[in-house]
Amino acid sequence: MTVYVFLGPSLPLDEARAILDATYLPPVQQGDLLRLLERKPRHIGIIDGYFETVPAVWHKEILLALSEGVHVFGAASMGALRAAELQSFGMIGVGRIFQWFSDEIIVADDEVAVRHAPAELGYLPLNQSLVDIRDGCASAIEEGIIGARLAENIISVARALPFWERNCDTIAAAMPYAESSEPREIAAWLAYMKSRHVSLKARDAAALLAKMKEVIAEPWQAGHPNFIYEPTIFMDRLLNEIALEKTRASLALPQESAEREARSIDQLRRAALLRVVAREHARRSGWELDQAELAEKASALWSALGVRSPEAAMRWMERSGISEQKLRSYISDELYVARLNGVHRVEVERELALQMLMMHAPQTGGDTRSSGSSCDAPST
Structure with a gap:
């Protein structure tokens, strides 16, 4: 469809x-x-x-x-x-x-x-829209049920009500009677709206x-836009949120607390940042990947995912919404990350102990004792 x-x-x-x-x-x-x-x-x-x-x-x-x-x-x-x-x-x-x-x-x-x-419950409306009130008044004028001035008053009263309170009965109840004939006209309008008016x-x-x-019914032809679509940071953000939502659903990931969700997203951002940095470094350094490297990395990926045949790989990609181009980009990035790690291996190893400490340091809940450190708040 x-x-x-x-x-x-x-x-x-x-x-x-x-x-x-x-x-x-x-x-x-x-x-x-x-x-x-x-x-x-x-x-x-x-x-x-x-x-x-x-x-x-x-x-x-x-x-x-x-x-x-x-x-x-x-x-x-x-x-x-x-x-x-x-x-x-x-x-x-x-x-x-x-x-x-x-x-x-x-x-x-x-x-x-x-x-x-x-x-x-079929999205049953719980009030009447102002456009339907307008249309009902116009039809009632055409049928000679009410006059134009009363119609204006009905619309004015309806407009002054919160939209969720708008219906014929509340509008009629809120109407000020300026002439002795108006109650009869309003009653006739109410009867018309409830029995014969079809919602606009x-x-x-x-x-x-x-x-x-x-x-x-006509042969299909794609529309021809008369403008150039310009992406924005807000649309990119919304598209990214939808992509995460889709991936989470496809993996049947459980709903996490807001705090754990924020930490998970932060870890994803860091991993994605490493790929972006490695990709940019590869571009600037002129790194090239040969087919043997790509094939070996792809084989390792399919093995880790438990995918045993090309047909199964295609089914997995279709279920996951990943194109061949996206998959090749991911595999290339992983190879670039491995090369970048090799270039900076010594520096990375030196940082491991500090990284472990900061990731797993126990939270003490704060220490109120004064230590004379220069980080203490000044006192007078």
Whole structure:
């Protein structure tokens, strides 16, 4: 499957599946697009996304997907917001909410915000979005249920409420009555919203899926980005975190305490630093590796991993997500480290005792006795 959609409370899953055959994922959050890119998607739809309890999906993640030729669509909720912001870079926006954001008729993120139940309960919405309140008022005006001034008052009251408290009943209860006819109009609006109004977010989500179905029916062509993707230190950091997360999962490593985790990461950084330094030293010194060295080191590595055949080696690389190029780089680095160790063997041996002491020295918990050392705090 090369079609993926991030969906939550905007549209029930069974209704979505009836429109588009796709892999449906939970609401998108920071890092999810980067994880998804490993599956080589061709089309991605973003409908719902987290923003309050966890970090929201970055614009840069979407730009990376677009730069790799992926067609990215957005509508209804987080997708509409991001599509309005990134349409000039090739993200495809669908629906009225996208158009409202694009035309700056609405600008606040909380226009589409809802709290919802967990996945086990189908992401059931626990409040109504402001865009649905706006749409409900517009439809009620068209049907002659309420007037334009009352609609403005309803939207104003809804906007003043925290987004998680927005629903028709709380809005109606908070309405000040300026005219004697308003209670009847508000009651009629309530009845309309509860019985006949269909969520605009749901309609836009359905429209996005229909649009994706139409595009997917055409012969596949990769997107052609109109920009050059520039990596940043923040994206590199996020990609590195995801790589560590994936490796930890593949090795089924147990969850450690924060302190032990920090020490483990520090040890990994030191080992990686040694490889980087050795690689740079090799480049500057003009070191060359012959095929016999590489083959011998590769054989030793496979033996240590318990891999006995080329077929098993390929399966291990596939499971681990390691390309031949990455593996060759690692083996080369290890050979460079061995050479660097040989160059500095005498100095390294001299440092071993001090290194052991500092790594394994017992913690005394501090000694409060004065020793007259120059390291003591001064006294007056």
